[in-house]
Amino acid sequence: MxxxxxxxxxxxxxxxxxxxxxxxxxxxxxxxxxxxxxxxxxxxxxxxGAGIVTHQELLHALKLAGATVDETLGVSIPSRVTFDRQGRSIAELPYEQLLTAWSRLLGVLEDxxxxxxxxxxxxxxxxxxxxxxxxxxxxxxxxxxxxxxxxxxxxxxxxxxxxxxxxxxVYAGYVAWRGLVEESELGPQAHEALMERFAFYLPPNEQILTYPVAGRANATSKGARRINFVWYRPADEETELRRLQTDASGRHHAGGIPPTAIRPDVLDEVRKAATDTLPPVFAEVVHKTPLLFFQPIFDxxxxxxxxxxxxxxxxxxxxxxxxxxxxxxxxxxxxxxxxxxxxxxxxxxxxxxxxxxxxxxxxxxxxxxARNMGACMLANPRSAHEREMARRYRDPGPLMRETAVSLRYLKLDQPGSTTATASTRP
Ligand SMILES: Cc1cc2nc3c(=O)[nH]c(=O)nc-3n(C[C@H](O)[C@H](O)[C@H](O)COP(=O)(O)OP(=O)(O)OC[C@H]3O[C@@H](n4cnc5c(N)ncnc54)[C@H](O)[C@@H]3O)c2cc1C
Structure with a gap:
């Protein structure tokens, strides 16, 4: 024009x-x-941002914005799984999804x-x-x-x-630890368990999920991809969050600490917690992450x-x-x-x-x-509603059906319902 x-x-x-x-x-x-x-x-x-999950709605909006949307945008997976502490599957859900990376999405919009x-x-x-x-x-x-x-x-x-x-x-009371690992770095068990699906594990008051994303230079072919993880862990704002956001020189980064300024002792603690609380395949991903970082979660x-x-x-x-x-x-x-x-x-x-x-x-x-879904990270739910939501989303069924899914599967005027075919615009 x-x-x-x-x-x-x-x-x-x-x-x-x-x-x-x-x-x-x-x-x-x-x-x-x-x-x-x-x-x-x-x-x-x-x-x-590391990994970003997409929905049909997002792909449609990208096309309207003039961005190129093709099979190189990300990695497609067919299903979801929840593991127990030993790494055995306890629930599965067929759900096709395209998973991309923040930088890749930004790139198509910039182009x-x-x-x-x-x-x-x-x-x-x-x-x-x-x-x-x-x-x-x-x-x-x-x-x-x-x-x-x-x-x-x-x-x-x-x-x-x-x-x-x-x-x-408003701080939600927990942080998301995140990172990316090269597919080629994973051992055979972790590769088999995690590379072809969206995987969850639910330690008490925590949640970790992984999914594959494109690798270097946006490669989506097998062997060249990466695994992305998000691990939600409670952190009291006045004590633990403050400690996490304080760098080695004692400076407190109230607005968010840069990944490279996170103290080595904090990183060691997180790696130890991974060994102590996660199934071995998830712990391996955390241990092998070269740049481990966290983001406080807000509403x-x-x-x-x-x-x-x-x-x-x-x-x-x-x-x-x-x-x-x-x-x-x-x-x-x-x-x-x-x-x-x-x-x-x-x-x-x-x-x-x-x-x-x-x-x-x-x-x-x-x-x-999303606040309802986060209730399961609260050590002490404050109301009957929070207790109900915490119970609901500790169940792998609702958790897998509602985490990062298309709005077609949510009924947002009744948060917590999953059965609707509502067509609310995202
Ligand atoms: C752990 C985690 C996982 C997530 N996973 C997903 C996911 O899977 N899928 C998904 O859709 N979303 C996900 N999100 C959310 C998603 O990253 C954000 O919603 C999205 O980036 C918001 O985009 P935005 O452009 O509104 O804001 P931002 O991406 O924050 O961009 C704001 C921009 O404004 C610039 N800016 C700030 N101040 C000024 C100023 N004064 N003058 C000029 N410029 C300024 C900043 O530099 C920045 O570039 C996730 C978020 C987190 C924390």
């Missing part, structure tokens, strides 16, 4: 150039907007977006808006003015802090997703715990709904009102569902 046609639709200033920002940029650009992405990180984004409209090293400092326009001021002293500002700047969103102050993430809910000419999207607006495996898909459909509302409503304010109503409803549902 030429510049004149784009100018007719308007100019969108997008803050944050990760999954949500790239979905918004690609979709708005294809709908005739001038879309400019402003990302705080000066160079290429680091691989912050679809013109590099000249992606601006690195632009950290949002503040926003000003009036009846006709909105302006982003960046920390490097530059600014950008447009008709719409999209805050896709993640869980600690500076856009949210400016436009809807006072909304903060975030926003009462408002729009303020004037500003809209929030993705993790900036709602963060559902990773049990739902829905973070990227949610960001994608936020961007899709925003683009559609802008295309069919009379003006930006009407479009943002529709966007907020639709996506706010979905955001609250998925956060609630």
């Amino acid at each position: 030429d510049q004149a046609a784009q100018a007719k639709k308007g100019k969108a200033i997008i803050i944050g150039g990760s999954m949500g920002g790239l979905f918004a940029g690609n979709l708005l650009l294809r709908a005739g907007w001038q879309a400019e992405i402003h990302e705080r990180v000066p160079g290429p984004l680091s691989d912050r 679809a977006f013109p590099a000249r409209h992606y601006h690195h090293g632009k950290a949002l400092a503040r926003i000003e808006q009036d009846a006709d326009s909105v302006t982003a001021f960046f920390e490097d002293g530059t600014q950008a003015t447009g008709d719409l500002l999209v805050g896709a700047d993640g869980i600690r969103s500076a856009t949210r802090a400016q436009a809807m102050p006072g909304i903060e993430p 975030l809910e926003c009462e408002r997703m729009a303020a004037g000419r500003v809209a929030l999207l993705g993790d900036a607006a709602f963060v559902a715990r990773p049990h739902s495996g829905m973070g990227v898909t949610k960001a994608a459909y936020d961007a899709l709904e925003l683009t559609e509302a802008l295309g069919s409503e009379a003006g930006i304010h009407q479009a943002l009102a529709r966007y907020q109503a639709e996506r706010g409803r979905f955001g609250r549902s998925i956060v609630g569902h």
